[in-house]
Amino acid sequence: MLPKKLRTYRRIYAAFFFGLFLLLLFLTDFGRIKGFETSLLLELDPLTAIAAFLTSGTFYLGLLLALLIIIPTLFLGRFFCSWICPLGIANQFLGWLFHGLRPHERYDLNRYRSSYRIKYYLLTVLLVLALFGSLQVGLLDPIALMVRSFTLAVFPALNLSGAEIYLNQPVFHGAVLIALLLIAILLANRFLPRFWCRTLCPLGALLGVLSRRAPLRIQRDVDKCIDCDKCLKACQGGCDPHAELRVSECHVCMNCIEECPTQALHYGLPRERSSVHKPLDINRRRLVETSVATALFFPMLRSSLAAHSAPTAAVIRPPGSLPEEEFLGRCIKCAACMRICPTNVLQPALLESGLEGLWTPMLINKLGYCEHHCTLCGEACPTGAIRRISVQEKVGEQPFDKPIKLGTAFYDHGRCLPWAMHTECIVCEEMCPTSPKAIWYKKVEISTREGGSTELKQPYVDPRLCIGCGICENKCPVEDMAAIRVSSVGETRSVENQMILKQ
């Protein structure tokens, strides 16, 4: 027999979708991905789809799936927040766990507060920035935030604690900040249940706006209601089901229905004695102010020195990445590429590429290198900031005439063993994956300190063949700062960041 309570269904869905989130992230790996649509949850995300549409005018591949959330939300309300969103589900669970600590405050904590308006203003800031071409939704989008936090902090931590997720323990640039943010968001439930979802979440705000006219919603029968406020006991949205419901705040969690002692609440169409509802609590003037302020801020953001204003040596983007400005218009900082990268070379940038590039992927060749025949980051990217490229396109086989270059390798003669220390090495030449190799050497006769002479192989880079994969830098025996290092110059994606006239 099927359960009768809607809350039971919600719990089943929540468990399923949280499990699905973990499973898809676990499967985002060379050995496990097979054909699975591992970026499904990122693609279902309406905020990503709409903001990326504003920046670049397309719904890229799977992002059209966002319609599967947008259309039902118009009819059913913000069901996504309590039924599907992994961060919402985690917050709900922790809110329930912490709630037990302070039962006497439950009712007050679940009343509507005017601070819940903040999320609508944050949404406005993010959408106006998107309109100007800067995609910053990923900073606060809950799906991107969860994928990023789990990729960069939670999964590596689990592996370190003994779960066998990776063959080699990954490490990530500045990951502890991401871990602390996640902890702060989760711990906030101790003080205000679902603080994040109610106050800050821009996706929640977007779904709130979409659900303004939802025909199906929580309805309160004013005759049956005895004003006991028990519906507030476990209310997730802080949407005042005991009074005039704020439908844009309601997460459709169905808790209030189960708590009501007189069956005054139901979910569905209004009945004869149903209470009226409150409209969206945002001030149009504030909205205009926020938009204007963001519009004024944008040129300041863009006039600051960043990788899009001047080529930056350290900002080496994954293979197939769009030119920097378009890249910033599509990357949602979700770290899916860093999850799937087999060598751990893809790392979240801090301020290397400017404020807009925070947590976007860049290669740190000290930690890994770009595997010659690997194109997985483009497969994992939900928004096309990294294009889906074929191996042929990457390595420059027919019908492509040139490989994709990420940058160019340069020798540091002061550190290179054969150049500075008269010691045999050329590990870089051994590792170089192109055929013919981009690294070549000259045999030279060197007179030694003692007065004798010795023959050595001194390496050189052929910039026309070098693809900037960074394996030479990664495997160089000069450990702390390699004697050969890749910088971004010569990258295929950029017209300006070049050095050789005759290609």
Added chain:
Amino acid sequence: MARERQGSKYKRVVRPRTRREFLRDLGATALAAGGFTALGMLNYSERPVREVLRDIEKLKDFRIQLPEQFAQLSVVHGSQVEPMVKEAIELLGGMERFITKGDRVLIKPNVGWDRQPEQAANTNPEVVAAVVRQCRDAGASEVVVTDVSLNDPQRCFFRSGIQTAAQQAGAVVELPGGNDFIDTDMQGELLKVWPVARHYHAADKVINIPIVKHHSLCGCTLGMKNLYGAIGGRRNQLHQDIHTSIADLASAVRPTLTVMDAVRVLKHNGPTGGSLDDVSRENTIIAGIDPVAIDAYSLKFLDLTPEKLPFLALGEARGLGVVDWRRLRMKESQLG
């Protein structure tokens, strides 16, 4: 100090301490003071950190003696890989000579690179599968195929075809991760204590299955150099004295049997290759128990002579084998 419940709030109620409470607190304080003193005295040290004794293990010698009637070196030409491998081992007396029933066998192919079989940067998967099957038929209790790859190990094992071929033939494929190494006393001139994949410590027999390839620094990469894939750590430093390093490696890891894959030979742009123009088809399998002789014999595919490769003479000087393979009992055979 005690707490009493009053209404719905907690409120402090102050009253004088009793003698019993005073004595209890005094006792607890004295106990804590004694405890701290003992902790300090017992752990006093002139070292800043506690000394931890590491276990340094040694590798066993996996070699066996072959009776006089069998060849020490066999060379088989042909077109079908599986029968060639079988014949090459048959000429040495059959796999039963090398594998005792119940042995745990470790097979070390070259799976260094994320390349496909046709590119000849890794050992031919058919050769690996053939050797695995021979070991299984000879009664090995477990056959482990492992290597410490240079590119991403998952990709190397998958795209080389070795993972699938070895598993289908009945082997267990092991990709050594960060914790899979044991500090080992290599007793070498350059290699002292070095991390070795733990599977070598668990094995009863080791079969080395290298491929013949060009290598810019060393000239070639053959059987003795293939043992590079047994170790982890900072092995890219070995290039600084590659010949002594190879001799050290071959003195520390002494395989039961070597089966050289010269079916496809990577002639240029080694050891990575990448282009089919770098590959030449030689359709030969060489097997034997003398790692120096096998390497010396294989030079003919790369147009090299032993004088150019000091590691061979070093190996002979250390008693690992002979450079002049003509001095060994050798059998050559041509299959269809």
